[in-house]
Amino acid sequence: MVVRVRASDSLSLPRGRLRVHLVIDRSSSMQRTWDRVLASARMLIDRLHPDDELQIVAYGTDAIESYPAQRVGDGRAAIRALEEITVGGGTHIEAGLELAYARASTDDTRSLCILLSDGVPNHGAFEAAELGSLAARARRRGVVTSVIGLGTEFDARVLRAVSRQGQGGYHVSADLSGLSAGLLAELDAHARAAARQVSVRVQVPESVEVLGVEGETAASVTGESARLDLSSLDAGEERRLIVRVRVPAGHRARAVASVRLSYESGLGGSVADAASLGVS
Structure with missing residues (x-):
């Protein structure tokens, strides 16, 4: 059955408070498109309400928390943290997701994790089933995971598994012209429960x-x-x-x-x- x-x-629902976990690929291959990624991320930050919470995770060979989960306020501190990220290293999607999920809360705040990637995982877990299971466990805790594939060389099988198991959206931005639209679409889709x-x-x-x-x-x-x-x-x-x-x-x-x-x-x-x- x-x-x-x-x-x-x-x-017609009131907009609830959001917690956004932005997980950004900072591997070496992102060098040529990094300025456009930053511009799109700034646009996302500008769309958030002062009481919304934001966490920025940047992953390469490892993962770093560039901006710890906190109220975004006027967004200036978050943008400064974003601009201090350095590009380089491999692609450790697992580390990026785990760091974001570790900061996710189980209270009434709606948690949305947005993963950006332009490559194939070459550190940590790299199978679709493994990374999909990671997103599924987070979904059971209330975290929706959406994915945006950048360029044309990312692992679509892995990214689709993460978005499917994370019950989020899946977007592709081959030349990054659609990155801003994809980010804002995911934010708007999850703004109301x-x-x-x-x-x-x-x-x-x-x-x-x-x-x-x-x-x-x-x-x-x-x-x-x-x-x-x-x-x-x-x-x-x-x-x-x-x-x-x-x-x-x-x-x-x-x-x-x-x-x-x-x-x-x-x-x-x-x-x-x-x-x-x-x-x-």
């Missing part, structure tokens, strides 16, 4: 067996139920929970599961709803 949960994209503390639970009777779940790394199976817990759901975002069950003979056209959805609305208040599912 397939359970889909989708937040309306037409809600339609729902928080979303819980979807599929419960089956004793005679029906839950075999497993697919399609959601954040889902789990416990006894006679499958459950999906999300820290937030963006306006227009859809999540799909595929539950594999074994239904015995004699259950034809009878209810085989109940689905309960609960969440805190972005407009205020808690909501709970339930429905029964049958099989024919």
Whole structure:
């Protein structure tokens, strides 16, 4: 059975406070495009509200925290930190992501990690499955990871895995002309949460067996139920929970599961709803 949960994209929601983790590739290959990267990052900083939080991580052979996670204020300190980053070294995406995720909070602030990369990982983890799993673990803690591939020589397989498992956007800017637009699009997409503390639970009777779940790394199976817990759901975002069950003979056209959805609305208040599912 397939359970889909989708937040309306037409809600007029207040903008919540954001925590942005900007993870920038500073490897040697970035030298020729560095000025354009800085210009786009400045534009992102200018778009943030004073109470938003920003962290800037720059990774090469290792990763450094150029600007520790804190309120961005007027943005001048963040821009100074950005301009002090030096370019050079290899490409250690894992170190950059780990440093960003380590500073992510589990409070009500919405955390968005934006990874920029123009190359192939050559330090630390380099397989798509490994780096995707890293983003998936962060997503379970409430961090969305979006990715922007720069140029034409990045590892698309790796970057797609990170964005897919991190439940974020995926952009390509071959000549960097679209970098600013990609950064701002991701910021705008995550500026409003339609729902928080979303819980979807599929419960089956004793005679029906839950075999497993697919399609959601954040889902789990416990006894006679499958459950999906999300820290937030963006306006227009859809999540799909595929539950594999074994239904015995004699259950034809009878209810085989109940689905309960609960969440805190972005407009205020808690909501709970339930429905029964049958099989024919």
